[in-house]
Amino acid sequence: MSADAPLVAVVRFPGSNDDGDAALALTSLGADARLVWHTDPVLPDRTGGVVLPGGFSYGDYLRCGAIARFAPIMNAVRAFAAEGGPVLGICNGFQILCEAGLLPGVLRPNRQLEFLCRDVVVLVESTSTVFTSSCAVGDELVIPVKHGEGSWFADPETVAELEQNEKVVLRYDDDVNGAVGRIAGVANESGTVLGLMPHPEHAVDPLLGPVGGIPILSGLVEAARVGSVVVA
């Protein structure tokens, strides 16, 4: 890791379990990944990007992500996102971003009521986000999913608006879990906050399988590099 590696904060909630893999993957892609505890009131100095990792924060009580959104660190994450800082929510992190109102929609139990754990093909639908700017529309990324509640839902007006604004970012090639429009990932208006159900942090090392996660995480690392320069 070089001295000027961009700092990416990975938030660790009680019940997070992909925080370590996220930090490892980000480090392998050139980031200075720091684990941040959910009760911390602020993000580390020079934070250029934030990851809300997968897992089962607060035991998934009530609804997935519903309780994590009240964690003290989330105020700092909200402020960071409001300033245009890149924030990536993976799986449970996506659920948290939806419950926190940083992304539209909600994640529902999979239609087949089964926990899914397998590689899936997702299509890049939009390159107007910092996470997919190096991709081309139509690129196929192979990334694993592992979730019981990953069926994204929003009302038809919201979906139409997202499609229109190119903020449907990733779409499953097959109908994996009953998600509206086979949507696997959506972004905010400015393309700086992305939530997705597949796990890019598990798809960065060819020794372990597909590497479809690299472009997305690299996009975050590069955005964090630019952001941290601006902040400094």
Added chain:
Amino acid sequence: MKATVLVRPKDGILDPQGEAVGSSLRSLGFAVSRARVGRLVELDLDATDSATARTEVERMCAELLANPLIESVEIQVLAE
């Protein structure tokens, strides 16, 4: 005061849990054409009048207990 909040999946929202329960009941031989599964929240409140209690519980629903995109709520306030 006591209150109960009944949280239901909204009409038209896919309820895989309800479908699984319904099909399990049918496989046990019960004549069930449809099942929907929600959640019941029981609350003991400090409020001393029912109007205040109801207002409080409505705020609780909006802020945490239900997600209005997919769930509807029914609030009952009970004097002790």
